[in-house]
Amino acid sequence: MSTTLFPVVQPEAVQTGTALPLCREVKWDYDRNGPVFRNGEPETVEGAEAVRVWAWLALHTTRFRHEIYSRAYGTELENLMGQPYTEALKQSEAQRYVREALEINPYISAVEDVGVDFDDGRLSISCTVRTIYGEVRL
Numbered sequence: 001m002s003t004t005l006f007p008v009v010q011p012e013a014v015q016t017g018t019a020l021p022l023c024r025e026v027k028w029d030y031d032r033n034g035p036v037f038r039n040g041e042p043e044t045v046e047g048a049e050a051v052r053v054w055a056w057l058a059l060h061t062t063r064f065r066h067e068i069y070s071r072a073y074g075t076e077l078e079n080l081m082g083q084p085y086t087e088a089l090k091q092s093e094a095q096r097y098v099r100e101a102l103e104i105n106p107y108i109s110a111v112e113d114v115g116v117d118f119d120d121g122r123l124s125i126s127c128t129v130r131t132i133y134g135e136v137r138l
Contacts, residue, residue, distance in 0.1 A: 020132065023047060023054070024046050025050040047133040051131040054105060055108070055136070058074060061074035062074055063075055063076050075097050076097050076101075077123060080097075098111065108130065109130045109132065111130075112127065115127065
């Protein structure tokens with residue numbers, strides 16, 4: 001019987017290729033900033049539009065502020081307010097915060113063309129989000 005100081009240990013195989021369930025969210029009225037109801041019940045959307053709703057809400061939620069959300073949900077864009085950073089640094093950090101907020105979603109494969117604009121203390125964000133259902137624009 002041979003004993004070795006470094007035994008060979010095989011890690012458990014990780015199951016890959018498991019399909020995600022169809023993404024569903026409550027339909028969102030972006031102009032009114034609220035859910036859409038019909039006959040007293042919230043309407044739902046599926047697929048790419050559901051991912052778009054999730055992304056929009058994630059970008060409008062401050063990370064770590066609300067205990068109801070996981071610590072990975074939301075953005076840290078508020079950290080840029082009132083800081084004496086250069087415009088280039090604020091742009092770069094805002095783009096990074098947007099990517100970090102969205103790329104945690106398993107339905108999102110990439111966040112591209114992130115545009116941020118600071119105008120009179122207001123931050124505007126635009127980006128292309130590649131989902132497993134196709135592209136959506138925010």
